[in-house]
Every structure is written in structure tokens, then in C-alpha cells.
Amino acid sequence: MADALGVAVVGFGWMGRVHSQAYARLPHHYPRLPLRPRLVTVAEEVPGRAEEAAERFGFASATRDWREVAADPRVQAVSVTAPNFLHREIGVAMAEAGKHLWIEKPVGLTAEDARAVADAVTRSGVQGTVGFNYRNAPAVEAARELIVNGELGTVTHVRIRLFSDYAAHPDGALTWRYERERGGSGVLGDLASHGVDLARFLLGDIAALTADTAVFVPQRARPSGATAGHALAAGGEPGPVENEDYVGCLLRFASGARGVLEACRVSVGEQNAYGFEVHGTRGAVFWDFRRMNELKVSRGTTYQDQPVSTVYVGPGAGEFAAFQPGAANAMGYDDLKVIEACRFVRSIAEGTPYGTTLADAVHSATVLDAMAESARSGRWVSP
Numbered sequence: 001m002a003d004a005l006g007v008a009v010v011g012f013g014w015m016g017r018v019h020s021q022a023y024a025r026l027p028h029h030y031p032r033l034p035l036r037p038r039l040v041t042v043a044e045e046v047p048g049r050a051e052e053a054a055e056r057f058g059f060a061s062a063t064r065d066w067r068e069v070a071a072d073p074r075v076q077a078v079s080v081t082a083p084n085f086l087h088r089e090i091g092v093a094m095a096e097a098g099k100h101l102w103i104e105k106p107v108g109l110t111a112e113d114a115r116a117v118a119d120a121v122t123r124s125g126v127q128g129t130v131g132f133n134y135r136n137a138p139a140v141e142a143a144r145e146l147i148v149n150g151e152l153g154t155v156t157h158v159r160i161r162l163f164s165d166y167a168a169h170p171d172g173a174l175t176w177r178y179e180r181e182r183g184g185s186g187v188l189g190d191l192a193s194h195g196v197d198l199a200r201f202l203l204g205d206i207a208a209l210t211a212d213t214a215v216f217v218p219q220r221a222r223p224s225g226a227t228a229g230h231a232l233a234a235g236g237e238p239g240p241v242e243n244e245d246y247v248g249c250l251l252r253f254a255s256g257a258r259g260v261l262e263a264c265r266v267s268v269g270e271q272n273a274y275g276f277e278v279h280g281t282r283g284a285v286f287w288d289f290r291r292m293n294e295l296k297v298s299r300g301t302t303y304q305d306q307p308v309s310t311v312y313v314g315p316g317a318g319e320f321a322a323f324q325p326g327a328a329n330a331m332g333y334d335d336l337k338v339i340e341a342c343r344f345v346r347s348i349a350e351g352t353p354y355g356t357t358l359a360d361a362v363h364s365a366t367v368l369d370a371m372a373e374s375a376r377s378g379r380w381v382s383p
């Protein structure tokens with residue numbers, strides 16, 4: 001019988017729900033984990049939302065004040081799924097209160113914020129996991145193996161693309177995501193953070209970069225009430241968008257490989273078009289989140305005659321076997337969070353990190369800061 005692990009969730013919008021469901025699903029997919037999450041409490045500032053979450057998801061209590069979570073002896077681990085401006089304050093406070101931390105990307109507004117949370121986690125000796133979920137996709141792990149095992153030859157260049165239309169509608173609500181004070185950067189923190197993590201996961205450290213950013217939708221409608229995720233606010237008072245909608249970036253990796261990373265949140269006609277193309281001297285691998293369980297792979301030494309084949313990953317790839325019995329039974333986005341939850345809980349049970357850590361958040365945030373600096377100065381920057 002697994003011991004109970006008291007968990008809390010702070011911020012109950014989109015990600016709060018997904019983290020809660022991931023904890024609840026852990027025993028279904030990982031019955032042998034030595035710890036079993038118990039949903040102790042949920043903190044959310046929108047009136048009534050915490051109580052509703054407790055009712056629907058089975059938390060034992062609900063509060064509007066996250067400080068009560070830090071002081072709660074029943075809580076051993078906390079998910080921080082509140083907006084970016086709260087990551088540092090809440091993350092540091094939870095770690096200092098001895099709570100293990102599963103915190104959403106980008107971990108604060110700047111690399112300094114991410115470093116403050118990482119330092120608090122290290123000082124307190126708790127475990128820390130970050131929401132870079134795309135690297136948990138079994139196909140992404142399989143792509144990394146191809147690269148690391150040299151099956152593509154020497155990697156020469158990569159193209160990473162994160163295009164979304166979630167902010168394309170002119171009536172898209174002016175939420176915290178578009179404000180410097182509460183969101184920090186725009187598409188840099190929101191989407192490019194994942195792209196930078198994928199770049200490093202697949203190809204290693206980034207040595208230098210040059211970036212350009214743009215705002216394409218300069219005004220949005222203020223919402224009249226509480227929002228969650230990417231809401232519309234038709235008819236709302238217009239207000240200014242304070243951070244970038246688009247980033248385009250050239251990358252030089254420490255390995256000598258070159259890269260292009262582009263991210264945009266206002267790409268009409270693109271729904272979660274997140275993916276990469278990695279090219280080497282003897283092959284290439286392509287991944288697209290919208291076909292999350294597939295890879296397109298080309299390898300060998302026949303060059304112009306070399307075919308590109310579709311590989312449906314199966315139980316041999318990453319954590320696939322915990323979800324589906326055979327290849328081409330599709331896994332989905334929320335499953336990536338169950339994998340993240342598993343790695344978080346396993347880190348706590350074994351006292352050693354599995355999966356993403358706060359160090360990954362610091363790396364990603366440092367590269368994002370360098371992109372912002374390059375966009376300002378017009379120069380190449382070394383992160």
C-alpha cells in the first residue's frame with residue numbers, strides 16, 4: 001500500500017485543473033509508485049473557484065489565500081499554477097516552508113526570478129519539477145535517442161516552431177498574459193520557453209543567438225470578470241498589449257549546430273503548431289505536437305534516394321507503455337502532465353530528481369532574457 005502524499009494546487013485556471021487531474025490519475029497509470037497523492041487543498045483568488053474545484057476534484061479544503069497552503073502541515077507538495085508574476089513569491093515561500101514544488105513554466109518574469117526559486121529549492125532540500133511537458137512526449141524522447149545515438153550523423157541544424165492562434169482573435173481578452181507586470185514577456189515566456197527547453201533537450205546548450213520581436217495586435221479588450229486560459233472579451237474597453245506577439249531567433253549551439261526558433265501567438269490558421277525538424281549529416285527527424293505520437297524519420301547513407309518514413313511510437317518509447325498497449329493508440333496533452341506528475345512524485349519518493357528541474361527553468365529563462373536583449377540591441381548575445 002502506497003503512503004499518502006498531501007498535495008495542494010495554487011491557481012485554478014487551465015493548468016490548475018490539469019495538474020489536479022494528473023495527480024488523480026497517477027495510481028491508474030503508475031500503480032507501483034511508492035507515494036499516492038491526496039488532494040488536500042486548493043488556493044484560488046477568484047471568488048468561489050476554489051470551492052468549486054474542491055467539489056469537482058475532491059480536495060479536502062479550499063482557500064483564497066495561498067499563504068494558508070504554505071502553513072498547512074497536511075501539505076507536502078504544491079503545484080504552482082498561478083500567473084507568472086506569482087511564481088517567484090509563491091515558489092520561494094513554498095520551498096522555504098519545506099514543500100516540494102511542481103511549478104509551471106516560465107517560472108517567473110525573468111531569469112533572476114527563476115534563479116530565486118531554484119536557489120530556494122536547493123537551500124530547502126526539496127524536489128522541484130517544471131512544466132516543460134513537451135519533452136515528456138514519448139516521440140520526443142525517441143527523437144532524442146536517435147540524435148544522441150548518432151543515428152542522424154552529426155546534427156547540423158534544427159528548426160523549432162511554436163505557432164498558435166490563441167491570441168489571434170481581436171476580441172481576445174486582455175488577461176495577465178499581455179501585461180509586463182503580471183505576465184513578463186509575451187510569447188517568449190509563453191511559448192518560446194518550451195521551444196528553448198526542447199532545443200536544449202535535443203541539441204544541448206545554446207552558445208549565442210540573435211532575435212527579433214514584434215507586436216501585431218497592439219490592443220485588446222479588457223475582460224469584465226474572471227477569466228481562465230484564453231478567453232474572449234467582446235465589447236470590453238480596449239487596453240494596450242505590453243509584450244511581444246512574435247519572436248524569430250537564430251541560434252548557435254555549443255556543438256556548432258545552427259538553429260532557427262520562431263514562436264507566435266497570433267498566427268491565424270495555426271492551432272498549437274508546435275514542433276521541430278532536426279537535420280544531421282546522415283538523416284533527419286521531424287515532430288509535430290498535433291501528431292504527437294508520430295515521428296517522421298529519414299536515416300541511412302543513400303542521400304537523395306533516402307525515404308522519409310512515419311514511425312508511430314509504441315510501448316518501447318519513453319512512458320508510452322503506461323498509457324497505451326500498442327503503437328498508434330494515441331496519447332494526448334494531459335497524459336504528458338501525468339508523466340510529469342509521476343516524475344515529480346518519484347523524485348520525492350526517492351530523494352533524487354527525475355525529469356525536468358528548476359535548473360532547466362533557469363537555463364530556459366536565461367536564453368529568453370538573451371533573446372529580449374538581442375531584440376532590443378540588434379546584436380548577437382551569449383546567454
Ligand SMILES: NC(=O)C1=CN([C@@H]2O[C@H](COP(=O)(O)OP(=O)(O)OC[C@H]3O[C@@H](n4cnc5c(N)ncnc54)[C@H](OP(=O)(O)O)[C@@H]3O)[C@@H](O)[C@H]2O)C=CC1
Nearest residue numbers: 011012013014015044045081082084104105131227228229
Ligand atoms: N505547460 C503548459 O503547457 C502550460 C503552462 N501554463 C502556465 O501555467 C500558468 C497558469 O496558466 P493558465 O492556467 O493558463 O492561467 P489561468 O489564467 O487559466 O489560471 C490562473 C489562475 O490563477 C488565479 N490566480 C491569480 N492570482 C492568484 C492568487 N494570488 N492565488 C491563487 N490564484 C490566483 C487566476 O485568477 P485571476 O483570473 O483572478 O487572475 C486564475 O484563476 C502560467 O504560468 C502559464 O505560463 C499555461 C498553459 C499551458
Ligand SMILES: O=C1CO[C@H](CO)[C@@H](O)[C@@H]1O
Nearest residue numbers: 105164166190191194272
Ligand atoms: O505553455 C503553454 C502552452 O500552450 C498554450 C497555448 O495553447 C500557452 O498559452 C501556454 O502557456
